[in-house]
Every structure is written in structure tokens, then in C-alpha cells.
Amino acid sequence: MDLNRATIIGRLTRDPEVKTTPSGQTVANLSAATNRVWTDKSGVKQEKVEFHNIVIWGKLAEIAGQYLSKGRQVYLEGRLETRDWTGQDGVKKYRTEIVADNMIMLGGNNSGAGKGSFGNDTSVSNDNTDQSSSDSDEIKVEDIPF
Secondary structure, eight states: OOOOOEEEEEEESSOOEEEEOTTSOEEEEEEEEEEEEEEOTTSOEEEEEEEEEEEEEHHHHHHHHHHOOTTOEEEEEEEEEEEEEEOTTSOEEEEEEEEEEEEEEOSOOTTSOSTTOOSSOEEEEOSOOOTTSOGGGSOOGGGSOO
């Protein structure tokens, strides 16, 4: 049995970029930062920040584009996927991303204002993980309880 699952809680480093593919699918690209704080053997506090590339498809992408903004804390759950392509310089490039199918918008952004501010946490998810599935399986914006 195999398992490919990624779960993070972090803050968005930029506003989501929402686009529509030629086939009509909505896709959002996000970047989130997570940090780890620990005390080393000598008692000095250390901190390391990791940056994560996230891709969201379908209605969940539309929701992310509408309600998320830079600085907003978000819980994301999905799978890891690595893409490869050849750059203009002829060098093969790779990018590992989290393809999210579940999202919880947490308590607001850093400033407490803006398009992504809510008093309560709000959870939304894609029922399907296949981008080619019918739209009937996806979350409807009207169904979101806020």
C-alpha cells in the first residue's frame, strides 16, 4: 500500500494567482511558508522557514482566489506532485508542489482585515481529486456557510 499525503498549516506569501485553462478548468497557484522553531544543544533558539508551492483545481481554486490573500493562515491538505519541463536554456527543470484537495481558512490574515478575514475558521474541500471529473462533484460557492 502506498500513501502520498501532505498536510501543512502556514501563511500565504502572496495572493493566489487564479487562471482558467484552455479546457475551462480553474486553477489557483499559491505559495505558503511554514516555520520550525527549536532550541539547539547550546540553548540558542533556532528557526527555519520552508516555502511550499500549492496548486488547487476547480471550485476550490475559485474559493481560494476569492477569499485568500497574502499573510492569511491556511490549512492545506493534498498530495505531492513533481512536474518537469525543459527551460528556454535547454536545461531540464523540476518543481514539486502540493496539489490541495482540502482547505481550511484559519482565523484571518496578519492585519485582521482584507478580503480573507473571517471570525471563524472555514473548511472547504474538493470532493473529487481528478481534474477531468464533472463539475457536479465539486463544491458550489453558494454552499459555503459564510
